[in-house]
Amino acid sequence: xxxxxxxSPLEKPTAISASRWDQSFLTNVTFLKVILxxxxxxxxxxxxxxxVYFVLSLFYWMYVGTRGPGEKKRGEKSAYSVFNPGCxxxxxxxxxxxxxxxxxxxxxxxx
Numbered sequence: 616x617x618x619x620x621x622x623s624p625l626e627k628p629t630a631i632s633a634s635r636w637d638q639s640f641l642t643n644v645t646f647l648k649v650i651l652x653x654x655x656x657x658x659x660x661x662x663x664x665x666x667v668y669f670v671l672s673l674f675y676w677m678y679v680g681t682r683g684p685g686e687k688k689r690g691e692k693s694a695y696s697v698f699n700p701g702c703x704x705x706x707x708x709x710x711x712x713x714x715x716x717x718x719x720x721x722x723x724x725x726x
Contacts, residue, residue, distance in 0.1 A: 655668065656669065656672075
C-alpha cells in the first residue's frame, strides 16, 4: 500500500492565503483603532472634554477621507468643471441651460 501525504497549507503559500492574511490584518488594525478611539473618548469624557475630542475626531476623519491631488488618476475628470480642460463637465451634471429648459417645460432636444 502506498500512502499519499497531504501538503500542509503552510508549505506552499498561495495568493489566496496572502490576501486573507492582508484582509485579516487590516480588520484587526481597524478594530484596534476603533478600540483606541473609544478608550480615548472615555478618557476625555472623564476630563470633561469629550465633545471637543469628538468634534476634532470628525475633522480628522474628514481630512483623512479626502484625496490629495497626487492620488488623482490620469485622465480622471474633476466633479468641478472649472478644473477640467475646456471646463468640460462630467456626465450627469445639471447645467444652467438644462435647468432653465426644465423650468420652462421645454423639450430636452439639445442636451
